[in-house]
Amino acid sequence: MARATMELDFFGIEKENSAAKLQRSSIREIQSAISRNPKLLRSVMASGFLSGLPAPSIPILNSASSSGSAIPSSPGTAPLTIFFNGTVSVFNVSHDKAESIIRKAGEVSVKDRFGLENGLPSRLTGDLPIARKMSLQRFLARRKQRLSSVGPYEKEFEVASVKKENLDVTQP
């Protein structure tokens, strides 16, 4: 039995305050909506969705009750859909394999998970990184420019840090 994937209009982007509209969408759009607010997904799923909507059609870490998905499966396997860290992954696995995966996931302690994730920002700041003041941002950018325009004999680590800086510091 194939179930349609569904898009949830989390933020009312459609500008209509009437009943929620359900539309077909790609996994990727759901993924991006989830990655914007992973806590939202957990709370929505925990609440079993608001009234008026069908029962969860996205299987939750439970291959046993998996009723299939749009992805074709080979005999003896069923899709196992895993929501983790704002991403959705679907695997075709045998029942035994699925059970061992689920068991393994349950064994990993919070601390281990944290260590593996290499400083996951959302655990430390919630879902939003701390915003930076524009005036400071401009200053720090100017300082980087000045550092990177210095001659080739400057210490290597300074240049390396400048490159790393470009990637993650300036997010609003």
Added chain:
Amino acid sequence: MDRTKLPRPATCGEVPDVALECVLGGYVDDPRDRAAVSLVCRRWYRIDCLTRKHVTIATCYAATPRRLRLRFPRLESLKLKGKPRAAMFNLIPEDWGGHVAPWIEEIADGLDCLKAIHLRRMIVTDGDLAVLVRARGHMLQSLKIDKCSGFSTDGLKIVSRSCRCLRTLFLEESSIAGSDDDWLREFAVNNSALESLNFYMTDLRISPQDLELLARNCRSLTSLKISECDVSDLVGLFQTAAALEEFGGGSFDDQREGDKYEKIIFPKKLCSLGLIFMGTNQMSMIFPGCAALKRLDLQYTFLSTEDHCQLIQRCPNLEVLEVRNVIGDRGLEVVAQTCKKLRRLRIERGDDDQGLEDEQGKVSQVGLSALALGCPELEYIAVYVSDITNAAFETIGTFSKKLCDFRLVLLDREERITDLPLDNGVRSLLRGCTNLRRFALYLRPGGLSDVGLGYIGEYSGNIQYMLLGNVGESDLGLLCFARGCLKLQKLELRSCCFTEHSLALAALQLPSLRYLWVQGYKASQTGRDLLAMARPYWNIEFIPPRSQIADPVNDDGRVRVECQAQILAYYSLAGKRLDCPESVVPLHPE
């Protein structure tokens, strides 16, 4: 003398209007007193209307320009604020609103006594400036265009040609188009009354000669804060501007050798200083004047932790200090030992990358506690910390009795914080600092429990403004918070876990709330839960999530990030906004 024979006043036993005007007009300035006066009776209301000198409109969409003009026809000074505070952090769409045009129209039409205007986070065009100047230029004494955008150096030239009695021109952090540098010359040539000129943190270009000319023509110039201009070119300026008490801006280059900056001698009366890009090698040039310094801005310098220690220990008269967290706990200990008169301290967030900031550049409970113990005059503390404890909050609550404004952000670089949650510490601070009017606390999940959030509500006292980030654990915490905070007028919430429904309930419950901003919350599917707070005169705006340039400062737009949805709600007598751009969705029940 027989009391019954005293002459009766002109108006039936009451104080005559003329006397009331003198008393109110001459002695009652505080806006809260004025608000109270205007509510006594119609007569007092009318007299307040005629004698009130200054009005601040905290949200420009809260009232109509016409209403302002009709109520306060003799207004002398006006302050208007547009975009939400979050605009300073690049969180508000540029086109959100806050156009000054309708206000300028009304000012031109009827506010004939206006001589001071302060626009903050608004959109101001050259055309607006032209209209303003045509109507009020001959009388304008103070023009502050503060963190605004939309105008250019052409607009500045219009101002310079017609506002010859301008004493204060403030343009700090505004985005000003145009790369010509003759706008300053126009001021220098047309004006001799200027006392304060500020174009700090702008990209305006100038020539040092024009600065000198300005200093020569404006003998009363006491405050000058400029954009980037190499300090070695300012020798002439400092020699000419003998009355200068405050200087900010300038620039240094990286020269390791050479005495390019050794010839600089600052004006004798200088007591407020902030030099951009000043480095370790140039620091000593300000040592001679350090003992006289009351204000020091090191936010935009290249100094190390040790440099801060060396510098600050020479400044025993400091009252205002602004730094980045590179100052470190060590630097704060020097402040605590040296700066006994310190009233205001701002510690901004430096670079996250350790390679670019001093490794001692972290502020924690150690530095904060020392500060509270050593500087009893503190009224304002704003700080980004890397670590914090309940005990540090308690120390502040015990010793910083004059504190009116406390803001703390817990940075997200350290995995482990010594002492969370901060429930008890926050309670102690709020109970101890009874003069607090503004309070900001930005933590991380686990930083403050629902109980702690309830404490904030319970012990908020007279706090009028709060920014809370990553506080509480659930809606229960927010609802408990909302049972308190009796005087809270403006609330900003970020990165919390509250549902729309509880946000709406809280907004309805807080008795003094007139302004609410939220980003990062549990959105419902349709946003309809927000309408639970719909009520007359309460405007609700929804800013849907959007993609924006990650680093607008030095990126051409390749890297984009998602900016999460926001809720903005405020009391308004102006009705629904008619000028919402695409990025703003007004919500009202149909």
